[in-house]
Amino acid sequence: MKIEDSSQQKKHIKTLQAIQTEVQSTNKIALSVDCVIFGFDENKLKVLLIRSDLKKYAGKWSLLGDLVLPVEDIDAAAYRILKQRTGLNDVYLEQVHTFGKVNRHPAGRVVTVTYCSLINVQHHKLNIFANELHWHDVKSVTSLAFDHQLIFENCFQQLQKRVQEHPLGFNLLPKKFSLRDLQNLYEAILDIKMDRRNFRKKFFAMDFLIDLKEMEQDVPHRPGKLYKFNYEKYEKKKKKMVGIDF
């Protein structure tokens, strides 16, 4: 039974009951969320994976996900997974894409909404104690379970694009960071090398970094200054890009 079919049918105002009957009786699909959780450690971009819990994919790694509960917002489901898996409450989380091929999941029709999360691996509350949970260098992620390889690559590309347009990257760093840390981060995410002087010039010109008047500790060379990102100032001044370029 279709709600609306041809463009020739007569006008009809549907009652809530009629719709409710449809919604409750037919067309129900299992819905899950999958989180691509990124971290930055030892100057490498990492992703948090778990061993697949399906026999079919035994030995393969997969993203962290779960079914959405019937009375749970989908964003809330993603936050729940993050909390369960990392112990962290306030993390950067953004919806990326929804994957809905009929046969994407072996257990039946499961549509999954994917999220990209960025966490600071040095956060004091972070606990990755669960069995089978591990950080993987993004470069070594090659054949995940289900369609998770596709999902991961989609999410990673989105990250690479967005990190250049918005101040997301800071979520991966400690609150206090050096300009070298920041450059290493961008180089790891984008997999490129950048000129150190021009990188500094660019960030200082933006004028969103607050000089904390502190220095790095325990480095075996001249220590650099520490900074934090000025989100308030960014929110006020952020530009709306205008410029056709493709």
Next chain:
Amino acid sequence: MKIEDSSQQKKHIKTLQAIQTEVQSTNKIALSVDCVIFGFDENKLKVLLIRSDLKKYAGKWSLLGDLVLPVEDIDAAAYRILKQRTGLNDVYLEQVHTFGKVNRHPAGRVVTVTYCSLINVQHHKLNIFANELHWHDVKSVTSLAFDHQLIFENCFQQLQKRVQEHPLGFNLLPKKFSLRDLQNLYEAILDIKMDRRNFRKKFFAMDFLIDLKEMEQDVPHRPGKLYKFNYEKYEKKKKKMVGIDF
């Protein structure tokens, strides 16, 4: 019943049966797609809307949507709606975002995946015959049914952003267009004025326009040259942007 709960639980490999039981018995949610269909007519950006078919929203306009069938890819559901509503088969269509608040739909739990579509209102196959279907100037869209105002605005913003980075806009124009048409299109989508000479310079420099050696007809002034977009060349040469800017 939760599939996975704490991070302390013991390792367990779930069977497909166990998962299938969960998927089939619980956690089912109705899934719909909603299409934001844009057109360009009389130098204005338009969106195709239908009168709401719910009493609760009688008199309000809403986006074109439908439930996803149990054995239908979500992309296929979006294409189906476009075909049903416009008669068109091969149109630009891109997923934008998924809206999944528990109470977003009065009939119960319905999560909706939204799509942005761009169509050429001059396409010879286009037929908007259905009752209650109308093109609305995007500037006049103010209080749609359900959460469709939110969905529309999200989609429109995404369009404004993407049209600057990718050659989407041509989907809104006839196959042959003048540079003035193209500029009017960008000005309508972005709601800005652009310098005519710099606009031309920019597009000629990209070198993706093919001069058709034809002129506009029936204009009450000097006719302009007609062009088409060279998608093959674009696909070969498209750049990957690198440059932090926010």
Next chain:
DNA sequence: TATAATTGTGTATATTTTACACATTCATTA
């Protein structure tokens, strides 16, 4: 106290973007 390593800084050049004016073409109409 000399060395190794990395920070911090400035300038010149190339590229890109912006601002801006006039001659040309075609349709219309006087």
Next chain:
DNA sequence: TAATGAATGTGTAAAATATACACAATTATA
């Protein structure tokens, strides 16, 4: 058929931005 109106087609100078590149200063370590 000549004059007018309206938009097309074109180039250059100035400003802003991005790139390439080298050396002195600081700290830890040997």
